Amino acid sequence: MNAQIAAILTMDGVATGAIYVLIALGFVLIFAVTRIIFVPFGDITAFTALTLADLEAKRLPGTASMVAVLAVVAALMECAALLRSGQAARIPRALLYYLVLPLVPAAIVWATSGTLLPAPLRIPLTILLILPLAPLLDRIVFRPIADASVLLLLIVSVALHFALVGMGLLFFGPEGVRTQSLIDFSTDIAGTPVSGETLLIVGSAAFFSFLLFLFFNYTLTGKALHATAMNRTGARLMGIRPQQSGTIAFLLGSLLAAVSGVLIAPVNTIFYDSGFLIGLKAFVGAIIGGLVSFPVTAIGSVFVGILESFAAFQSSPFKEVIVFSILIPVLLWRSYSFVNHEEEDEE
C-alpha cells in the first residue's frame, strides 16, 4: 500500500465514518434520554435509502404503508390509554399527533406516486415520511414498558429489529438499491481525488452535529432533554414530562437516521437488512464514547469508518470480523480507565 492508496482509503473511511457519526449520535441521544438502546436505528437508515430509491423509480414506497399501519396502531393504543385513564377530552389531540400528522407525508407520497418529483422535493419528502417512524415505534413498543430495566428494554429493542427486518423484506423486497448521486462534482485535496459526495457527507454530518449542539445548549427543549437524561425523577419534579422528552429524542433520532440514509443511499448498495450492520458499526463508535459523550462518540465513529475502509482493502471477507474485533481493546480501555458508576437496580 502506498501513500496514495492510504490517502484514498482514509478519505473513503472518513465519509463512511461521518455517516456513522450521525447514527451514533442518535444512539447516544436516545439512550441518554430514554435508557433504550435503539437497535433498529440502522434499519431506519436503510429504510430511508430504500424509500428514496422507490421514489426515484416512481414506485409507491413500502414506508408509506408501514407508517400508515404504525400510525393506526399507535393512535388506537393512545386512545385506549386515554379512555382508561378518563381523559377522553384529549383524544382529538392524540389523534392529531399520532394519526393525522404522520399520515400527511404518507398521503402526499401516495398522491404523487407515479410522477418523478425533482430531488429538492423528493429528499425532504423522504425525510418527512421517515420522521414519524421512530416516535411511533416508541409509542407502540416501548411506552408500555418504560419503567423496565435497561436490559429488558434492550431485549425488546433487538426483537423489534428482527420484526422490522422482516417487514422491510415484505415492504421493499429483496433487491439492493443505489440511488442517483446527489451531487456531480469532484476536486482534489493535496493530490487525492475527493468526490462531491464525500464532501457533502462530511459537511452534512458536521452541520447536523453542530445543530444538535446548538439545540442542547441554547433551547429550552434541549435543556429539558438534557435534564431528563441526567435525572428522570428530578426532571419530572421540574415539570418536564419524560414521555414527551422521549418522543422528542426519538423524533430527532429519526431525523438523524433519515439524513444518514439519504447520504448513504448513493454511495452504498442498500438491502432491506443492511441496517443492522451499519447500526452496529455506528454503535461501536457510540461505545467508544461510552454512550455518554457526544464528541468522543463522533471521533470514535470516524475511527470505525477509517478502520473499516482499510480492513476492506486488506481482507474483504473478514472486514466485519476486523471491525467488531476492535471492540476488544476499546472495551478493555473503557473497563480499566473509567470508574464503574453502577446503577443499583434492585428488583
Added chain:
Amino acid sequence: MSARANMLIVALAVLALLAAPFYLAPFTVTLLNYIGVYSFVALGLVLLTGVAGMVSFGQASFMGIAAYATAWTSAIMGYSPWLGLILAIVVTCAVAAAVGLLTLRLQGHFLSLSTIAWGLALYFTFGNIAWLGAYNGIPSIPAPSLGSIPLIGSGQIFYLIWIALLLALLGARNLLGSRSGRAMRALRGGNALVESLGINALYVRLATFVIAALLAALSGWLYAHMSRFVSPTPFDVTWSIIFLMMAMVGGSGYLLGAVVGAALITLLKNWIQDVLPLIAPSSSGQLEIVVFSALFIVFLQRARNGIVPYVAQWLPETVRETPQAAEALPRRAQPEKGQALMRVEAASRNFGGLIAVNKVSFDLNSGEILALIGPNGAGKTTMFNLITGALRASEGRIEFAGSDITRASACSIARGGIARTFQHVKLRPRMSLLDNVLLGAYARTRAGFFAGALRLDRTEEEHARSEAMRQLERVGLSARPFDLAGNLPLGNQRLLEIARALAADPVLLVLDEPAAGLRRQEKMKLAELLRTLRAEGLTILLVEHDMDFVMGLVDRIVVMEFGCKLCEGTPEAVRADARVQEAYLGGVA
C-alpha cells in the same frame, strides 16, 4: 405439599418423558429432541440472565463453536465424536472465559451488545474459513455410539439428549441451593453488597458466564450429531435472540422455565410455519419472523416474568424443613481486649472539589463500641466507606489488625474480618431470610461451583445453615426463615443485615445507623444484643443519630463536622464539650 409428594410427581414426570419414544410418533420425538437440545442453551441463559442478571446475545455462537469443534474432529479428522465432545467443551469454555474477562467488568448493556458483535464476527468467520466448509458447512457428521450401539435414530439419541438434560437440570438446581449459587443470585442488584461480603463478584460472574457457555457447548455437540450437519446459519444472532426468548417466556430465573420456554417456542415456531403459508402463501418466510418478534414483544409487555412463576403461584407451597442445629463453623480468634485494632491516620476523601472527609484520625481498640456522630453531611458514611473499602481514601492511611488496608479492595477487607451494614439497607429482596444470612457466611465456607452442583458440599452446608439459623435467632427473626427478605418491614430488614454481618464471624462490626426505623422496644433489644456481642469480644463501630441509644451504649464517641474531626472522648465528655453543643444546637448567643 410435602417434599416427598414433590419427589413423586417429578419421578412420574421423568418416567412419562423417558417412555415417550414408545408412545409418540417419530416426528414428535424428533421435535422433542430439538426441544431438549435448545433447553440446554435456555438453561444456561436462565442461570446467566434470570439468576445472575447478565444478558448475552451470543449463546448461539458458543453453541456454534462447539458444533464446529466436534464436526471438525469427527467428520473431517475422523476421530470419535466423544473426543469431539471434549474438544468442544474445552474450546467453548476457553473462548467464553476470554470473552468474559474482557467484558464482565463492564455494565450490563455493554456486555450484551458486545456479545451481539462477537456473534456476528463469529458468523462471518465460520462462513469464510475454507477448511470449515465456508457457508456450505460440514456435512456427514457421524452419529455418536455408546459401546457398539450407534445412536442414529431419533428414538435413540432422544435418550442421550434427555438424560443429559435431566442431569444438567439437577446439577443446576443443586448449584443454586449451594454457596456459589447464592453468590450468583446475589449478583443482581449491584456490586456494593456482594463485595462487602467477601465475594469476588468478577469471579462469580465469570464462572456463571462459563457455565452458561458450557451448557451451550453441550447443546452444540448434541445438535451437530443429531442433525449430522453444521453450517453457520443456525448459530447466528437470530438464534441467540430466540434462545433468549425461550428463557424469558419460560420464566427467566426458573430452571424449569428453560424447558417450558424451549418447548413453547419450538412448538410455536413449528405452528407458525404451518399456518402462515395458508394466510399469506407468497411471503410466509418473511412474515414468520415478524409475527414471532411481535408476539415476543407483546409477551414482554404483558407478562415480563414468564410462564413458570405464573403457574407456580397457583400451586401449593412446598413445606421446607428448618435447618437442624449442627456443628458450628470454625471461628476466628478474636484479638485480646483493649489492644489497638484499627488506626485511621489523617484519612481524607474528596469528590472533585468537595472534601467529604478531611484528615480524620482516630483509633479503635478491640472489644469496645465506638460511635461516630455528627450532623447530617458531616462525612460519617464516607468515613465508613473508606474503612470498608467501598471507597478509596484520597490521602492518609488506615490500618487494621496490624496491616495496611488503605488500598485494599472491599472484598479482601471483608475477608480480613470487617463486616458491615448499610445506611440504605442492602438485602436481596427475592431471597429468603435464611439465604440472605447465609450470604454473610460466604467467606467462612469453601465449597465451589462443582462441589455445589454435585452436592459434595453437604456437611459444610449443614454447618453454615445451622450457623445462619443461630444468627437469625439472635436478632429475633428465626420464626419464618423462608420468608422473602423483601417482605420484611424496614426495622427488621436492618436486623437481618446485622444477622448477615454476624454470620461472617467478624472481628469488627461496622453498623451504619442500625437503630433507624426501629421502635423503642426494638432499639432496647438491639442495644442489649450489641452489649452481649461486646462482652463476647467483638469490636463495634457505629454511626447513629439517636443520642439516647448512643449515650447509654457506647464506650467512646468521635464527633465529626463538615468532614473534620471535632473531638473524641467518653459520652459524658462529648456531651459537655462546647464545640459539640454548638455544632448540634447552634452557638450560645
